[in-house]
Amino acid sequence: MSVKHFLNTQDWSRPELDALLDQARAFKQTKLGDQLKGKAVALVFFNPSMRTRTSFELGTFQLGGHAVVLQPGKDAWPIEFDLGTVMDGDTEEHIAEVAKVLARYADILAVRAFPKFVDWQIDRQDRVLAAFAKYSPVPVINMETITHPCQELAHILALQEHFGTTDLRGKKYVLTWTYHPKPLNTAVANSALTIATRMGMDVTLLCPTPDYILDERYMGWAQDNVAESGGSLQVSHDIASAYAGADVVYAKSWGALPFFGNWGPEKPIRDQYKHFIVDEAKMALTNNGVFSHCLPLRRNVKATDGVMDSPACIAINEAENRLHVQKAIMAALANP
Numbered sequence: 001m002s003v004k005h006f007l008n009t010q011d012w013s014r015p016e017l018d019a020l021l022d023q024a025r026a027f028k029q030t031k032l033g034d035q036l037k038g039k040a041v042a043l044v045f046f047n048p049s050m051r052t053r054t055s056f057e058l059g060t061f062q063l064g065g066h067a068v069v070l071q072p073g074k075d076a077w078p079i080e081f082d083l084g085t086v087m088d089g090d091t092e093e094h095i096a097e098v099a100k101v102l103a104r105y106a107d108i109l110a111v112r113a114f115p116k117f118v119d120w121q122i123d124r125q126d127r128v129l130a131a132f133a134k135y136s137p138v139p140v141i142n143m144e145t146i147t148h149p150c151q152e153l154a155h156i157l158a159l160q161e162h163f164g165t166t167d168l169r170g171k172k173y174v175l176t177w178t179y180h181p182k183p184l185n186t187a188v189a190n191s192a193l194t195i196a197t198r199m200g201m202d203v204t205l206l207c208p209t210p211d212y213i214l215d216e217r218y219m220g221w222a223q224d225n226v227a228e229s230g231g232s233l234q235v236s237h238d239i240a241s242a243y244a245g246a247d248v249v250y251a252k253s254w255g256a257l258p259f260f261g262n263w264g265p266e267k268p269i270r271d272q273y274k275h276f277i278v279d280e281a282k283m284a285l286t287n288n289g290v291f292s293h294c295l296p297l298r299r300n301v302k303a304t305d306g307v308m309d310s311p312a313c314i315a316i317n318e319a320e321n322r323l324h325v326q327k328a329i330m331a332a333l334a335n336p
């Protein structure tokens with residue numbers, strides 16, 4: 001029997017996702033449980049984190065388990081992922097051994113591995129996560145690679161709480177690109193598009209130019225999702241019409257895919273669109289809309305102080321919900 005991982009929400013059925021959200025609501029009411037009693041979780045971080053690391057470690061503890069954090073290349077040996085390599089470079093051990101050994105100690109492995117931002121055709125293979133899933137005989141959780149499925153569930157839970165219903169169909173949802181001085185990962189944008197369409201919302205992807213449209217895999221998932229859920233999907237480069245009447249504004253910055261590996265020419269293009277910042281004037285165009293962001297967020301670059309400090313901002317609720325949804329995911333995977 002193949003092991004069930006949590007790599008992308010798209011791999012999970014809608015009833016399974018709804019059950020995770022219901023369990024997360026229950027964990028929010030009752031903090032402690034024994035679903036991970038006597039169990040261990042290995043958290044493997046190739047990139048920095050504040051929310052993800054803290055919420056996974058504390059969530060494991062609150063369910064009676066123990067979490068171990070490893071940072072390959074820092075406090076653990078650097079790992080080789082290519083097959084057939086003569087390992088005479090910097091890597092000290094192969095993922096084939098790492099995943100199997102960790103699985104002898106831990107009941108769940110979780111992985112954060114951002115793209116390298118050099119060649120999108122390689123990055124889009126999600127090779128680190130795929131290799132852990134291939135070699136691990138225990139469940140693997142995606143803690144953000146080229147998607148961020150834990151963030152997706154936390155985001156949806158926060159929206160369901162805000163609107164007082166689990167049925168988000170028909171809500172006008174704007175995923176807006178925002179400026180950032182560096183080209184960032186597309187993971188949260190891919191994920192927002194995926195889950196918002198899955199929930200049947202009417203989704204607008206607002207970005208400066210066609211170069212900022214997301215990878216065809218995630219645009220395709222979104223198209224599949226709207227066909228199933230009855231939502232809709234459109235791309236816009238016009239700020240005013242995209243914000244008009246919106247119920248939800250979700251902001252994220254990301255680098256333009258055609259410039260992966262050659263970011264020099266992208267910077268002056270990106271610098272022309274600092275006005276995509278989420279501000280009070282744009283939010284005033286919405287239907288008393290709610291604002292959120294995955295965090296971390298650079299204030300007065302991605303969103304203004306006024307928006308972040310307004311009652312419309314539910315980013316802190318979303319961050320809190322990371323704890324609850326991840327406990328639900330771990331409890332489900334550890335007790336199939």
Ligand code: CP
Nearest residue numbers: 049050051052294295
């Ligand atoms: N949103 C999120 O994943 O935050 P961290 O990068 O701090 O983990």
